[in-house]
Amino acid sequence: MFIPSHITGFFKVTRHENLLKTGSTGAGITLNKGVTTKLINGSGNVYFNDEKIDLCPSNDVIKYLDLKGKLKHDILYNSDFPLGCGMGTSGCCALGSAHELKNAYDLKFTENNELLTELELLKISHKSEVRCNTGLGDVIAQHTKGFVIRKGPGFPINVESIKINNLNDYYVLVDIFGKKETDTIINNSEWVEKINATSDELLGKLLNKPTLENFMELSYYFAKNTGLASDEVLELCSDLKFTVGASQAMLGNALFCICKKEELNDALSILSKPVVCKIYC
Ligand SMILES: Nc1ncnc2c1ncn2[C@@H]1O[C@H](COP(=O)(O)OP(=O)(O)O)[C@@H](O)[C@H]1O
Ligand SMILES: CC(C)(COP(=O)(O)O)[C@@H](O)C(=O)O
Numbered sequence: 001m002f003i004p005s006h007i008t009g010f011f012k013v014t015r016h017e018n019l020l021k022t023g024s025t026g027a028g029i030t031l032n033k034g035v036t037t038k039l040i041n042g043s044g045n046v047y048f049n050d051e052k053i054d055l056c057p058s059n060d061v062i063k064y065l066d067l068k069g070k071l072k073h074d075i076l077y078n079s080d081f082p083l084g085c086g087m088g089t090s091g092c093c094a095l096g097s098a099h100e101l102k103n104a105y106d107l108k109f110t111e112n113n114e115l116l117t118e119l120e121l122l123k124i125s126h127k128s129e130v131r132c133n134t135g136l137g138d139v140i141a142q143h144t145k146g147f148v149i150r151k152g153p154g155f156p157i158n159v160e161s162i163k164i165n166n167l168n169d170y171y172v173l174v175d176i177f178g179k180k181e182t183d184t185i186i187n188n189s190e191w192v193e194k195i196n197a198t199s200d201e202l203l204g205k206l207l208n209k210p211t212l213e214n215f216m217e218l219s220y221y222f223a224k225n226t227g228l229a230s231d232e233v234l235e236l237c238s239d240l241k242f243t244v245g246a247s248q249a250m251l252g253n254a255l256f257c258i259c260k261k262e263e264l265n266d267a268l269s270i271l272s273k274p275v276v277c278k279i280y281c
Helices: 056-064 089-104 118-132 138-144 182-186 189-199 202-208 212-226 231-239 261-270
Strands: 002-014 023-041 046-048 051-053 073-079 147-150 159-162 170-178 245-248 253-260 275-277
Touching: 002 089, 002 138, 002 189, 002 202, 002 212, 023 089, 023 138, 023 170, 023 202, 023 212, 023 275, 056 089, 056 118, 073 089, 089 118, 089 138, 118 138, 138 147, 138 159, 147 202, 170 231, 170 261, 182 189, 189 202, 189 212, 202 212, 212 231, 212 245, 231 245, 231 253, 253 261
Parallel strands: 046 073
Antiparallel strands: 002 023, 023 073, 023 147, 046 051, 147 159, 170 253, 170 275, 245 253
16 A cells, blocks of 8 residues: 655644544645555564564554464565655555455554554554654654645644645755654754744644645744754755745655746755655645
């Protein structure tokens, strides 16, 4: 199953003792690149682009589905982007394995004897991401798809999916410089204070004018004013001012830029290893 990558532009953290009520508000876009999950005969090993890894959210999904120690399959993730670069890759892995495992093991009920619907699979994926500190809102956006504004944290889902006119005119360029593990930021109270103070008014501003241009402007403001963006990324963003907008992908050491067809070649010439994507709805 394919799950799209998700880039967050800005976000605000809400913590709660209930993992389902923990999450983020904010905004982002899903991409036509992401992770394809497959199961093959095996014994519960997890492979990410052919490398055997021990991935916290995947382990949690297995545990929540009550399959720990019972798997007769290995999980294979084929990913367009690395883990830990702000592309919501860990969320792709959680969501992809939840769906594939449910189907392969014909699972019908949750641990609380609720019907194991798509919504319950999403909740399991969200709980796994939150518990592992690898994501707060990615899987909800990946489930919704497109240009997604998350108006409430976690569940019940409270999102607005923004229709983009002339969707085909837009490209998303991603340039990855390195890793920034999400847990080092969202587990640090000083960072969270800065993040929440900076993003406080941004959601309302985007809801008042929900355009891609405004999304990118607010994302750049967030990246710069939280101090999360590196000087390298900020400098490149200034060079990309002729596009719809550019900012840092949250939470990663990566730049993303939305541009129109006529801006594409100039934008590409500025970036070092750009991956060209489309918004995936
Ligand atoms: N080579 C690896 N082996 C095992 N786990 C990894 C590896 N690289 C990254 N991870 C884990 O993947 C997760 C990445 O999560 P996160 O930082 O939220 O990135 P993303 O933006 O991809 O969601 C972290 O739990 C990190 O420890
Ligand atoms: C920004 C982040 C908290 C982490 O995103 P990533 O690093 O891609 O896992 C995301 O989950 C969100 O809630 O918006």
